[in-house]
Structure formats: C-alpha cells, structure tokens
Amino acid sequence: MAKICRGGQKTFTKIGIQKSRGFERKQAILRVSKISAEKIQKSC
Structure with a gap:
C-alpha cells in the first residue's frame, strides 16, 4: 500500500512539470x- 502512495507522489511531481508548459493542458x-x-487516498 505504501508503494502506491509513493507512486502517487511521483505522478504529482510530473503533473507540476507539465503545468508550466501549457495553461489549457494544466x-x-x-x-x-x-x-x-482521491484514488490514492482511498488505496492508502
């Protein structure tokens, strides 16, 4: 279960990088x- 939470944090950092590229994509x-x-929180 902890691995899922860590993976979720990695995806959030990727989202942060993509945010700066395009406002519509953001x-x-x-x-x-x-x-x-929400899914990550439920799985944790």
Missing part, C-alpha cells in the same frame, strides 16, 4: 490529478 491535468488523488 486545467485538464488538474482534473485528472484530483481524481487520481
């Missing part, structure tokens, strides 16, 4: 990150 990625964040 909004779509943020929506995905919110959904994945």
Whole structure:
C-alpha cells in the first residue's frame, strides 16, 4: 500500500512539470490529478 502512495507522489511531481508548459493542458491535468488523488487516498 505504501508503494502506491509513493507512486502517487511521483505522478504529482510530473503533473507540476507539465503545468508550466501549457495553461489549457494544466486545467485538464488538474482534473485528472484530483481524481487520481482521491484514488490514492482511498488505496492508502
């Protein structure tokens, strides 16, 4: 279960890098990150 949480943190850092590239992408990625964040929290 801890491995899933660590993997989730890695995806969030990748999302942060993609954010700075495109503003339109940012909004779509943020929506995905919110959904994945809920899944990660449930799995933890």
